[in-house]
Amino acid sequence: MPFRNVFDEALSVWAPIAAAVFFVVSVVLLGAIALNRVKRREKLPFEASKNTPVELGYVVVLGIIVGGLVFGSFLWNSRLHNGVGLAQAQVTTPAARINVTAYRWCWDFNYQAAPVHVTGQCTVGDFPTVVVPAGQPVEFNLTSDDVIHAFWLPDFAVKRDVMPDHVNTLRLVFPHEGRWRGRCSEFCGTHHVTMDFFVRVVSPEQYQQFLHSGGTAV
Amino acid sequence: MTATADRPAPVEPVASPGGEPGSIVGWLASTDHKRIGLLTLGTALVMMVVAGGLALTIRTQLAQPQLHVLTNDRYDQFFTIHGSLMIYMVMTPFAIGMGLYLVPLQIGAPNVAAPRTTMFSFWLYVTGAVVMLSGFFTDSGAADHGWYAYPPLATGRFTPGQGVDLWIVGVALTGLGMLIMAGTVLWTALLKRAPGVTMLRLPVFSWSVVASNLMVIGAFPSLLAAVGILAIGRVRPDLFTHNAWNIGYQDVFWFFGHPVVYVMFFPYVGAIAEVIATFAGRKFFGYKFFVVSQLLFAALSMSVWGHHMFTTGQSSNYYFSLTSIALVIPAGIEYFDLLATLVGGRLRFPTAMLFGLAFIPQFLIGGLTGIMAGTPALDYQIQDSYFLVAHWHYTLAAGSLFGLFAAVYFWFPKATGRMLREGLGKAHFWLWFVGTNLTFLPMFWLGFHGMPRRIPTYLPADGFTTENLISSIGAALLGLGAMVFIVNVAESLGRPRYAGADPWQGHTLEWATSSPPPTFNFSARYPIPPVHSYAPLLDLRREREQVRSAVE
Numbered sequence A: 001m002p003f004r005n006v007f008d009e010a011l012s013v014w015a016p017i018a019a020a021v022f023f024v025v026s027v028v029l030l031g032a033i034a035l036n037r038v039k040r041r042e043k044l045p046f047e048a049s050k051n052t053p054v055e056l057g058y059v060v061v062l063g064i065i066v067g068g069l070v071f072g073s074f075l076w077n078s079r080l081h082n083g084v085g086l087a088q089a090q091v092t093t094p095a096a097r098i099n100v101t102a103y104r105w106c107w108d109f110n111y112q113a114a115p116v117h118v119t120g121q122c123t124v125g126d127f128p129t130v131v132v133p134a135g136q137p138v139e140f141n142l143t144s145d146d147v148i149h150a151f152w153l154p155d156f157a158v159k160r161d162v163m164p165d166h167v168n169t170l171r172l173v174f175p176h177e178g179r180w181r182g183r184c185s186e187f188c189g190t191h192h193v194t195m196d197f198f199v200r201v202v203s204p205e206q207y208q209q210f211l212h213s214g215g216t217a218v
Numbered sequence B: 001m002t003a004t005a006d007r008p009a010p011v012e013p014v015a016s017p018g019g020e021p022g023s024i025v026g027w028l029a030s031t032d033h034k035r036i037g038l039l040t041l042g043t044a045l046v047m048m049v050v051a052g053g054l055a056l057t058i059r060t061q062l063a064q065p066q067l068h069v070l071t072n073d074r075y076d077q078f079f080t081i082h083g084s085l086m087i088y089m090v091m092t093p094f095a096i097g098m099g100l101y102l103v104p105l106q107i108g109a110p111n112v113a114a115p116r117t118t119m120f121s122f123w124l125y126v127t128g129a130v131v132m133l134s135g136f137f138t139d140s141g142a143a144d145h146g147w148y149a150y151p152p153l154a155t156g157r158f159t160p161g162q163g164v165d166l167w168i169v170g171v172a173l174t175g176l177g178m179l180i181m182a183g184t185v186l187w188t189a190l191l192k193r194a195p196g197v198t199m200l201r202l203p204v205f206s207w208s209v210v211a212s213n214l215m216v217i218g219a220f221p222s223l224l225a226a227v228g229i230l231a232i233g234r235v236r237p238d239l240f241t242h243n244a245w246n247i248g249y250q251d252v253f254w255f256f257g258h259p260v261v262y263v264m265f266f267p268y269v270g271a272i273a274e275v276i277a278t279f280a281g282r283k284f285f286g287y288k289f290f291v292v293s294q295l296l297f298a299a300l301s302m303s304v305w306g307h308h309m310f311t312t313g314q315s316s317n318y319y320f321s322l323t324s325i326a327l328v329i330p331a332g333i334e335y336f337d338l339l340a341t342l343v344g345g346r347l348r349f350p351t352a353m354l355f356g357l358a359f360i361p362q363f364l365i366g367g368l369t370g371i372m373a374g375t376p377a378l379d380y381q382i383q384d385s386y387f388l389v390a391h392w393h394y395t396l397a398a399g400s401l402f403g404l405f406a407a408v409y410f411w412f413p414k415a416t417g418r419m420l421r422e423g424l425g426k427a428h429f430w431l432w433f434v435g436t437n438l439t440f441l442p443m444f445w446l447g448f449h450g451m452p453r454r455i456p457t458y459l460p461a462d463g464f465t466t467e468n469l470i471s472s473i474g475a476a477l478l479g480l481g482a483m484v485f486i487v488n489v490a491e492s493l494g495r496p497r498y499a500g501a502d503p504w505q506g507h508t509l510e511w512a513t514s515s516p517p518p519t520f521n522f523s524a525r526y527p528i529p530p531v532h533s534y535a536p537l538l539d540l541r542r543e544r545e546q547v548r549s550a551v552e
């Protein structure tokens, strides 16, 4: 799961940093309160209302931290778009190209390679299921017939807006076979809440069968 | 040293412009910045009660799977108006209104510049709020497109009701009102300062108002442009069949939308700086760094809007990620100065201080998760999920709103001459401290596990039930806390305990005059003391102590 991998990596770097910052600030805060309670001091521990060298030094430290964070953000972003993991999807021709059209309030999936069309009502028991091959690059071309929607696969940390008069292209490699839920995440009106779909990942052979049978046999 | 606590507030026999001071007309046509300020603040608090009621209804509906307290469309109206009120009618007007009330006092000015224009801006604001809310009384109900009203959804084609028209007019009126009010307060701070009050002796709070109002001047015209575009789309929805107009709207809107979240932050952090310095009994640490960082913050804030649009695929990931993460520098300096003031102090813990202290770790959670949202690889997961709902409520509700209450508990005695009850205040604080974290912490998990925002219900099989229930219980505590606060205000006004001029041993000029201050703020009886720094009253107190110890 290339997206998920980059997401997990970014999170595993970022979460400890955030936790450390939160910890330090909390300790200083609670420490100040505790110390104050222990001894009702007559004299202030330090009277100074400024300390320029310390603050300048601190600004430099902040600058370095920001540099690191920006570097991380750039690195992960470039991986998402053309680096490790997705590189496959970028350089090779996608094994599956699927035109996705969102409308109020469901989804149409049209396969470019064969006249296969998947849709549904987006009511209980009738959510569209898009079938894709495992381990091969899949391309979704996202567009909308009416308002802005968003194509979200929460289990893969992938999201792209689906806009009218515009095509957003999303290339992914699904490593395992399985079935995952996708949701619309950009508010689009009354039935936004039920605008779900499923991604079913099958073996490449099964995928070919699926295409040849016109979208029935899986 | 200070006025005794039980002496009734002195009344100054000064003619008041614009009608009998005590009458309704005296209030509604006043040209006194304190009255216009209190009207603005009071209106914002009333709007907060309405917006809070909507939020509690939302939380009731989400407490369990598949509840149907509201229909889908009503639910959509409720979150839209909750968010729109909180942003346009509560946190922003309160921030600017605090500046209107306090800045002239803090700089020793008799009144705001252009008082009639300022009064007019208040009327624009109230009218806007009423117009927006009146949407609930139309056949199709209030606006239901969310607080940023993206086209094409918000056009006449997909959301035909009058609620949207009223929303557009309401936002335009209030937006214009706030632009004007911020302008007159800024003008006052820059050009109406008393002798001795140089720019580098401006109190920390006044500086944060200056920085904040500069952002208003830069950003709010963009809001007016955005709702103007929407208004055209109401009549000609075909405009929004073109991508350029859809994405263009988002750019124009967020050019306003990001700075405004700092307008809902600066004056509150400025208030907290005053509260912490006062109750630490020392001068605010690192004044110049704080001032520079606020100006830097304000400038940078105009360059980050595209981080709201990473998922559109039509924003610049690198540029906006860089500018967004760079905000860590000014924010880090502000945190350093707040903490350094605290660590060096002899602390007291009245309610205002408790709200101020809780702000620090809570807003930090909002800030840290904000950097995540500014990192596209992470944003692709959290955007438009409950994670984001948690993030901004940590900045605005757990952060700025705590600052708002710190300010209310701190300055209420100055504005009314009466003390709020400390016992009730502390009950309010603890209910809110627990309630806020119970409400918003579980939302981080919900977002990570796939709960989109703006959904009226969910299924038992989704696995969202426990977190949502905890969140709704937290919201109930918030409701309770708010009631305690209302009782506190009623009690303090009904059975007054008089405050005296300076109940907290404050640092800035407003504490040198009576509570409430006379019409023109200072008088022969309450003259403006000499100003040699940004904490003139603290200087005076120190001098007197030195004289006293020299005599002994």
Ligand code: HEM
Pocket (backbone or CB within 6 Å): B052, B055, B056, B058, B059, B079, B080, B082, B083, B084, B086, B087, B091, B145, B146, B147, B148, B389, B393, B396, B397, B401, B439, B453, B454, B455, B475, B478
């Ligand atoms: C203190 C108690 C509060 C509670 C219990 C609360 C609760 C909620 C809930 C449940 C939602 C709906 C989330 C969704 O479905 O997307 C929401 C949305 C929102 N809230 Fe709050 N909130 C509170 C305070 C605030 C404050 C102080 C602000 C400050 C500006 C605020 C701004 C918003 C905004 C902008 C939205 C988004 C509306 C939209 O999606 O268009 N809230 N809130």
Ligand SMILES: [Cu+2]
Pocket (backbone or CB within 6 Å): A149, A150, A184, A185, A186, A187, A188, A189, A192, A193, A195
């Ligand atoms: Cu949707």
Ligand SMILES: [Cu+2]
Pocket (backbone or CB within 6 Å): B257, B258, B261, B304, B305, B307, B308
């Ligand atoms: Cu932003």
